[in-house]
Amino acid sequence: MQTPEPQQRDRSSTATDPGTGSGGLAETPTPVEVRVHADPALIPSVRAVAADLAARADFDLDAVSDLRMAVDEACSALVPLAREGGQLRCGFAMSDGRIDVICRVPVTGDAALRQDTFGWRVLTTLTDDAQVLDADPEWLGIHLRKQRLDP
Amino acid sequence: MATDDDLTAEDPLGVDVQRSNGASVIRLAGEIDMLTTPALRAKVNEELQGKPTVLVLDMLSVEFLGSSGLALLVEALDESRNRDVALRLVANSRPVSRPLQATGLTDLFALYPSVEAALAG
Amino acid sequence: MSEAARALPGRAGGSSGSRNEDSYEHLVPMLTEHAGLDQDDPRREVLRDRLVEGYLPLARHIARRFAQRGEPQEDLEQVATVGLIHAVDRFSPERGSDFLSYAVPTITGEVRRYFRDKAWSTRVPRRLKDLRLAIGSAMPHLSQELNRAPTAGELAEHLQRSREEVLEALEAANAYRSSSLDDMLVDDPSSGRLADVLGSADAELEQVEHRETVQPALRKLPERERTIVMLRFFGGMTQTQIAERVGVSQMHVSRLLTRTLATLRADLSDPPAS
Numbered sequence: 245m246q247t248p249e250p251q252q253r254d255r256s257s258t259a260t261d262p263g264t265g266s267g268g269l270a271e272t273p274t275p276v277e278v279r280v281h282a283d284p285a286l287i288p289s290v291r292a293v294a295a296d297l298a299a300r301a302d303f304d305l306d307a308v309s310d311l312r313m314a315v316d317e318a319c320s321a322l323v324p325l326a327r328e329g330g331q332l333r334c335g336f337a338m339s340d341g342r343i344d345v346i347c348r349v350p351v352t353g354d355a356a357l358r359q360d361t362f363g364w365r366v367l368t369t370l371t372d373d374a375q376v377l378d379a380d381p382e383w384l385g386i387h388l389r390k391q392r393l394d395p
Numbered sequence: 396m397a398t399d400d401d402l403t404a405e406d407p408l409g410v411d412v413q414r415s416n417g418a419s420v421i422r423l424a425g426e427i428d429m430l431t432t433p434a435l436r437a438k439v440n441e442e443l444q445g446k447p448t449v450l451v452l453d454m455l456s457v458e459f460l461g462s463s464g465l466a467l468l469v470e471a472l473d474e475s476r477n478r479d480v481a482l483r484l485v486a487n488s489r490p491v492s493r494p495l496q497a498t499g500l501t502d503l504f505a506l507y508p509s510v511e512a513a514l515a516g
Numbered sequence: 517m518s519e520a521a522r523a524l525p526g527r528a529g530g531s532s533g534s535r536n537e538d539s540y541e542h543l544v545p546m547l548t549e550h551a552g553l554d555q556d557d558p559r560r561e562v563l564r565d566r567l568v569e570g571y572l573p574l575a576r577h578i579a580r581r582f583a584q585r586g587e588p589q590e591d592l593e594q595v596a597t598v599g600l601i602h603a604v605d606r607f608s609p610e611r612g613s614d615f616l617s618y619a620v621p622t623i624t625g626e627v628r629r630y631f632r633d634k635a636w637s638t639r640v641p642r643r644l645k646d647l648r649l650a651i652g653s654a655m656p657h658l659s660q661e662l663n664r665a666p667t668a669g670e671l672a673e674h675l676q677r678s679r680e681e682v683l684e685a686l687e688a689a690n691a692y693r694s695s696s697l698d699d700m701l702v703d704d705p706s707s708g709r710l711a712d713v714l715g716s717a718d719a720e721l722e723q724v725e726h727r728e729t730v731q732p733a734l735r736k737l738p739e740r741e742r743t744i745v746m747l748r749f750f751g752g753m754t755q756t757q758i759a760e761r762v763g764v765s766q767m768h769v770s771r772l773l774t775r776t777l778a779t780l781r782a783d784l785s786d787p788p789a790s
Contacts, residue, residue, distance in 0.1 A: 284430050288407065288459075296687050299668045305655070305686075306665035309493045316461045320429040362469075366462040366498050393664055489655065489665075 269383035272346050274335030282326035282349050290334050291316040294345060301338045303392050310370040311343065311390045317367040318347045318374075318386040325355040325384055341392040348377065348385030355384055407431050409456075410438050418449040418514055424456035427464030435464075439471050443478055450475060451513045454486040460494045472503060481505070483513040540616070543570045548609050561774055567604045568597070571619065575600040578623045592627060599626030647685040650675055744772050 278293050280286040294315040298308045315334065323332055326349035334347045357376050358364065367388070368374045377385035408431035409424040419442045427435060442450055452471075454460075468484070475482035486492055487508045495501045507513035543566075550563040575596035582592055603619035654674055658666040668686060672679040744758055755773070759766040 287430070288426060288428065291459075292687060296683070299683055299686055302667045302669050304662075304665040304667050305489065305671075306493055306497075308686075309489060310497055312459065313461055313494055313497075316428060316459070320461065320463065362466050363462040366465065369499075370497055488652070 269346075269348050269377055269380035269385050270333070270350070272333075272335050272348070272385075274337045274344075274346065276337075277333060277335045279331050279333050282323045282330045282332040284320070284323055286332070287316060287319045287323065290319055290332065290347075294334070294336065297336050297338065298343055298390070301343060301392070303343070303390070307390060307392065311345075311388075314367050314370040314374070314388050314390070315345055315347065317363050317370075318345070318388060321357060321361075321363060321367075322347055322349045322384060322386065325349060325351055325357070327352050342372070343390050343392075345388040345390075346377070346385055347388075348383045350382055351384045353381065357384060357386070408435065410435060412438065412442065414445075414447065417447050418451065419445065419447040420451040420453055420510060420514070422453040422456075422510075426459040426461075427457055427467070428459060428461040429463045432461075432463040432467050436467050436470070439467065440474070443471070443474050443480055446478055447480060449481045449483060449514065449516070451483050451485060451507075451510060453510050453513075454484060454491045455488060455509075457486070457488075457491050460491050462498075465494060465498060465500060468504070469500070481516070483507055483516075485510050485513050539573070540571065543567060544615070546570075547604075547607060547615055550604065551608050551610075564601075564604055565773065568601055571600055571604070571615075572597065574616070574619060575623055578620065578627060581624075582627050587630075592630075595627050595630040596623050599623035602626065644685045647675075647677065647681060651682065651685060741772055741775075744769060 276293075276297065278290055280290060291312045295308050295312040298311045299305070303311070319332060319334070326332065330350040332347065332349050334345060337344045357378070359376065364374075367386075370390075371388045372391045373387075373389040375387045377383075377387055407426045407428075409422075411422040411424075413420045413422070421438060421442060423435070425431070439450075439452075450471075452468075472482055483505045484491075485507050486495070487506075492501070492506075495504065495506075505513075546563055546567055550560060550567060553560040553563070576593055578599075579589065579592040579596040583589060599622050600619060603615070603622040606622070607615055607618050609615075651671055654671060655666065658670060658674055662670070666674070668682045669679050672682040675682070740762065744762060755769045756766045759769045762769070764772075
């Protein structure tokens with residue numbers, strides 16, 4: 245059921261694309277990264293950063309709201325799967341009228357993200373692209389992409 | 396109308412219930428997410444069990460509505476139908492209307508611009 | 517605008533904000549030497565000054581994370597520097613942890629304490645509330661005109677306010693509401709080790725509680741001494757540059773600094789009478 249496809253796709257992307265570098269999912273390079281304890285109480289702050297960045301990148305306010313929700317959803321799905329004491333890391337990259345977000349948490353072997361939930365449906369509805377990153381056995385992530393509607 | 400205290404609430408989600416003439420109004424202020432939904436669910440269920448004729452959720456001061464909050468609204472709608480309670484949402488601000496719209500849920504709910512309008516039906 | 521975004525690399529002023537651990541590498545032997553010296557050893561003083569100066573970018577970096585709360589940046593850096601002085605004084609390498617993981621929570625704790633002592637209110641400033649209302653009323657009109665929701669820039673133009681103000685107002689509720697924003701750490705991933713330290717420091721924060729109140733100690737200093745300390749630690753100036761600026765000899769600056777820091781330290785290590 246799990247395929248390594250999303251990561252492979254990322255590796256073949258351009259340099260500005262946040263992909264998974266040689267350090268694995270944990271060390272995905274992005275211009276901005278937020279690291280917090282994987283604690284639900286800290287998710288509001290992470291989604292606030294996402295919204296702030298999108299507003300700064302001149303996304304319209306509906307798109308900003310969508311991204312805030314999508315990041316909230318991604319973090320809410322990942323945090324309960326995080327290894328005890330693990331960090332939630334969210335990296336953000338803006339380029340060519342789009343914002344890419346990679347959220348991930350360290351996991352133990354059998355953690356898997358369910359994609360048959362209402363939350364996942366919301367997440368895919370709100371973004372232009374949403375992929376589960378599960379090729380790294382130590383980390384589980386979600387890659388979101390939101391395109392800006394240019395006037 | 397939002398007051399000074401709304402923006403400075405210590406709790407991520409403030410919940411205030413008022414009952415009169417068979418109607419319940421739950422006034423919400425703050426953020427409805429994974430963290431605050433369980434307590435809100437308990438509150439909503441409690442009101443639904445009292446079988447008011449109308450249950451109004453005043454969401455004018457809600458700043459964020461995440462998918463767990465949306466799921467709760469859908470559950471509450473189902474439950475209200477089972478119990479013959481008219482569930483009405485007061486929501487005309489973007490933090491609530493956009494998530495409903497983006498997820499295609501807007502048409503499921505009876506939406507009103509003010510508590511007065513919701514109570515009047 | 518959120519405090520977190522304020523700390524973004526680039527805004528943070530690059531060289532100091534995103535140093536990696538290598539920038540501090542040369543200070544490590546000095547730390548060990550400093551910790552090993554007797555309390556009365558005059559060399560301790562000299563080493564301490566150099567250590568505080570060397571780690572100053574770290575204190576500034578932390579101070580910036582608390583920007584945007586209505587406290588002057590200068591004051592925050594001052595408080596963070598006092599936290600750094602504590603960290604240098606109290607660090608003992610034999611405990612097994614590295615200095616950064618000790619200093620970050622110590623400095624952060626000092627800045628937090630400062631906010632607590634100031635009874636900093638979480639109140640959203642009136643002007644931001646007003647602007648939020650104005651944004652709220654402009655939205656329907658603009659959305660109709662554009663056939664989509666406006667951007668922050670479009671709102672700013674329409675309301676004849678700066679884009680920065682609009683962004684700040686948009687984020688105000690969230691940024692001010694989330695007390696947890698304090699616990700969020702934004703960093704430039706290229707800073708490597710420092711990012712890790714910042715990311716894992718929170719657990720240690722709990723252990724760090726200082727009795728001392730910092731501000732009064734610095735405030736008590738005579739004007740000139742305070743200026744010299746400021747120039748030295750916040751301005752990153754050399755003793756010679758300070759000497760030129762203040763109009764005294766470099767030797768004099770050196771003596772003043774030594775004396776001032778001794779006073780400061782004595783002040784800080786004596787718990788205030790309560």
